[in-house]
Amino acid sequence: MKAMKFNFIIKLIILLSLIATFSYAETVTVITKENAIREFPRFFAPVKALVKYNDILEVITKEGNWFKVKFKNNIGYIHKTAVERRTVLVRESSLSRKTSTTESEITLAGKGFNPQVEKAYKEKYPEMRYDIVDKVERYDVSDKELVSFIRAGGLSEPK
Amino acid sequence: MTKKLFLIAIILCLCSCKTVDIDKALDITLTTIQATETAARPISEEEEYYVGRAVAARIFSYYPLYENPQLTNYINSIGKVIALHSEKPFIFGGYHFALLNTDEINAFACPGGIVLISRGMLKLVKNEDELAAVIAHEIAHLNHRDGINSIKQARWTEALTIIGTKTAKQLGNEEVIKLVNIFEASVDDILKTLITNGYSRTQEYAADEKALQYLKKAGYNPHALIDVLQKLAKNTKSKSGLLSTHPDPLDRINNLKDKIPPFSLDLNAFKKRSARFNSYVKE
Numbered sequence: 001m002k003a004m005k006f007n008f009i010i011k012l013i014i015l016l017s018l019i020a021t022f023s024y025a026e027t028v029t030v031i032t033k034e035n036a037i038r039e040f041p042r043f044f045a046p047v048k049a050l051v052k053y054n055d056i057l058e059v060i061t062k063e064g065n066w067f068k069v070k071f072k073n074n075i076g077y078i079h080k081t082a083v084e085r086r087t088v089l090v091r092e093s094s095l096s097r098k099t100s101t102t103e104s105e106i107t108l109a110g111k112g113f114n115p116q117v118e119k120a121y122k123e124k125y126p127e128m129r130y131d132i133v134d135k136v137e138r139y140d141v142s143d144k145e146l147v148s149f150i151r152a153g154g155l156s157e158p159k
Numbered sequence: 160m161t162k163k164l165f166l167i168a169i170i171l172c173l174c175s176c177k178t179v180d181i182d183k184a185l186d187i188t189l190t191t192i193q194a195t196e197t198a199a200r201p202i203s204e205e206e207e208y209y210v211g212r213a214v215a216a217r218i219f220s221y222y223p224l225y226e227n228p229q230l231t232n233y234i235n236s237i238g239k240v241i242a243l244h245s246e247k248p249f250i251f252g253g254y255h256f257a258l259l260n261t262d263e264i265n266a267f268a269c270p271g272g273i274v275l276i277s278r279g280m281l282k283l284v285k286n287e288d289e290l291a292a293v294i295a296h297e298i299a300h301l302n303h304r305d306g307i308n309s310i311k312q313a314r315w316t317e318a319l320t321i322i323g324t325k326t327a328k329q330l331g332n333e334e335v336i337k338l339v340n341i342f343e344a345s346v347d348d349i350l351k352t353l354i355t356n357g358y359s360r361t362q363e364y365a366a367d368e369k370a371l372q373y374l375k376k377a378g379y380n381p382h383a384l385i386d387v388l389q390k391l392a393k394n395t396k397s398k399s400g401l402l403s404t405h406p407d408p409l410d411r412i413n414n415l416k417d418k419i420p421p422f423s424l425d426l427n428a429f430k431k432r433s434a435r436f437n438s439y440v441k442e
Contacts, residue, residue, distance in 0.1 A: 031204060032249050043243055053205075053251075082249040111322045111330060113206040113342050120339045121213060128217035133212050136224070136257040136273055141235050150339065151238040153435065155378035158213020158243035 026059040028067055028083035037076035041066035043158050044143045049074040057083065193414050202315060204251040204271075207307045211252075211271025212306040213346045214353070215308070218259075218267060218275060225278055226258035233439040234258065237287065238274060238294050244376040255299075256294065264394065267353050268297040272308035281440055283390050287432040288383035290440070292374060296384070299369035305362045310354035317341055357404030364406075364414045375420045380429065382419060388412045 030051045038045035043065050049071055052059065057069035057078065066077045122130055141149070150157055176268075202210070238256040242248060254272045259265070274297045300306060316338045318341045321334050330338065352358060358366075371381040374406040392408040405411070 017187070032251050032253070035249060043248070070440070079249055081247050112203065112318065113209045113338070113345075116335060117332060117338050117342050118209050118212065120335050121226065121342055122341060124343075127220060128216040130216045131384070132219040132224050133215045136215065136255050137252065139231055139235050139255050139257065140253075141232060141239055145232075145237060146239060150240060150378075153378075153432045154425050155240055155432075156244070156376060158240075158248065158376075 026054050027086075028059055028069065028078075029086045030055045030057065030078075030082060031062060031084050032082050035082040037069060037071055037074055037078050039076055041068075041077040043079070044147050045077070048076040051078070179394065188396065191419055199319070202307055202310070205309055207304070208250075208252040208271035210307060210310070210345055210349065211269040211273055213274045213342065214252070214349050215269040215275070215352055216345060218269065218353075222259040222261050222263075222275075222277070225258035228257070230439050231256075231258060233435070234276065234290075234294070237291050238298070241291060241295050241298055241373050241377050241379075244373055245298055245302055250301070254298070264391070266293055266297050268300040268306060269353075270301070270304070272301060274298065274301070283394065283441075284387060285390075286383070286429075287436040288374070288379045289387045289390075290436065291377065291379040292370060292381075292384035292387050295370035295373040295377075295379075296366050298373060299366035300358070300362070302369070303362065303365060305358050305366070306349050306353065309358070310348045314345055314348070323388050334395065354404070360406045360410075367411055367415055369419060371415065371418060378428070380424050381422050385415060385419070387411055388415075 006105060030053055032053065034050060034052050035050040041046055051071060057071045060068040060070060065080050067080060067083060069078055093130040122128060238254055242254040250272050252272050256274045259277045261273050261277050262279040263277050264283055265277040266280055274294060276293065280293060284293060302323055319340060321337050342353045367384060374381040384393045388408040388411050
């Protein structure tokens with residue numbers, strides 16, 4: 001009986017130690033070059049904050065295809081396809097808080113076909129028309145223009 | 160007794176944690192886990208983007224860009240509306256649509272989000288819904304990753320062995336040279352598929368079927384895809400371009416005939432779309 005009690009107390013101590021040492025805050029990482037946190041879970045809702053690739057956002061809730069997130073004191077919504085869950089562990093204690101794996105994760109994920117490889121490829125083939133590609137990537141349509149385009153053509157607004 | 164000793168050992172371990180850098184130990188563990196995941200990972204969306212840029216840069220060395228700001232903005236508006244109704248409204252570099260100054264009837268989806276439509280294709284389609292159908296088909300190829308999947312698996316496996324599990328931020332010169340060669344070969348694989356061999360019949364049919372869904376969701380008439388295919392079938396003069404890389408349009412129509420989703424066409428809205436199409440495209 002004594003042994004059972006002792007066993008239970010030890011297990012409890014271990015469990016409490018682990019809870020005190022670590023706490024998991026759910027986060028998502030931005031996987032597009034740039035994106036926006038919006039006031040409502042809608043594509044054309046007002047923008048509350050701009051985010052960029054690899055920014056880490058704290059998840060508050062998930063509402064359909066949208067995550068309600070917190071980023072630099074801004075709370076708003078981001079579409080699920082603009083972010084991904086990564087195994088980033090947020091260690092929290094009463095004194096300090098830090099994300100620990102981001103840098104190594106970025107290093108590993110970024111070491112493939114990346115800007116470094118593109119630069120070397122461009123140098124090897126200067127005749128490639130990257131200038132036009134850059135121009136095409138600057139083509140953009142604002143939210144306002146797109147909403148008018150949808151309405152004028154009797155199209156459906158994306159949800 | 161053994162159990163007690165085991166528990167005492169755990170307590171001692173926990174007590175000794177004071178002197179062990181738990182953070183460092185965890186970092187090492189997590190890095191190892193990530194390195195293992197990286198060693199077998201597929202091509203990421205970011206990598207797809209860089210491959211796609213190279214594919215587009217090569218295509219632009221064959222076909223000149225057609226520059227017409229109003230028309231380009233119009234094509235981008237159609238494309239973005241469809242993309243927002245697709246399963247991937249956001250991709251790493253975003254969707255961008257451009258025109259190629261050639262009479263060849265063609266359209267290309269470069270991996271990573273650049274879609275190129277030839278002026279020949281613009282001449283073939285007769286209204287906005289038909290143009291949207293062409294764009295929807297290309298966006299379906301992007302979302303199915305058909306372009307990037309045409310890279311031979313052996314190349315990517317080789318790339319992964321070079322990328323390895325080193326934690327250095329930058330690759331060494333020798334590694335970069337090797338990776339650039341694989342990158343170049345990967346771009347060649349994709350161009351060969353886009354320009355010479357075409358995708359498989361299965362991939363084309365899947366892109367057609369997905370395009371019907373995008374069109375309906377966006378409010379375009381899905382039947383417009385059949386209309387475009389009929390025009391392609393009639394265009395027997397040109398056997399180059401799209402007709403040389405795609406299955407027979409009549410086979411594609413046959414595949415779609417039972418798959419067209421029910422759609423109630425708002426004639427008034429259709430007329431408005433056709434009017435703006437005429438003002439941008441046919442003027």
